[in-house]
Amino acid sequence: SSELTQDPAVSVALGQTVRITCQGDSLRSYYASWYQQKPGQAPVLVIYGKNNRPSGIPDRFSGSSSGNTASLTITGAQAEDEADYYCNSRDSSGNHLYVFGTGTKVTVL
Amino acid sequence: QVQLVESGGGLVKPGGSLRLSCAASGFTFSDYYMSWIRQAPGKGLEWVSYISSSSSYTNYADSVKGRFTISRDNAKNSLYLQMNSLRAEDTAVYYCARLDGSGYLGDYWGQGTLVTVSS
16 A cells, blocks of 8 residues: 655744645645644644645645645644644555555644 | 544453444534544554445455444444454554545544553
8 A cells, every 4th residue: 555754743933834745656646635633632634635724724724735745834833733744645556545644743942 | 513423442352342433413424425543552643444425335444454344324323343353453542534525534533432452
């Protein structure tokens, strides 16, 4: 099955911009979804498709994609954005499976 | 509002079985594909299985294929995961999640139920 690789950790100064990347062959065929997970809580969908935000997600979250890489950008990071972030897409094997990225811990300084 | 509430987790011995349930409310359950996703302690998310809205199609991660069975009862607005031949590596919080109309996973998630496989 496919794999999606993320950097384990990134840090960003309060109010600055951070980009989180997700790499994998399946991203050449499918858009990624992105999830935010805070300690002890269930994940929350923040971006899906080309660059769609569910209702209630701040517009400082945006998504993009190029080749085998999907990116989640937080523009003007807030303290409450400190969390783990996971990407997800369908598997490229044709078996209609799903795969999650390895996760990125975002620290807001 | 959409609510997903999992139940049925607990402590089970290796080789044992457990059935998880997910009660859905706040939306027309029978219109949506549903999925199970798990997270081992301190680890990342792992997709486990999904089922189509009418139960006609199911799919599983290789790690659980042949041991886990997903099912649903649209009359009861409920999703299930029957887990057999459990192993220590199945220890995780199990979340149920809805797939949106375009097939994106997890537009809504439950709070999860913990399954611990240990002797």
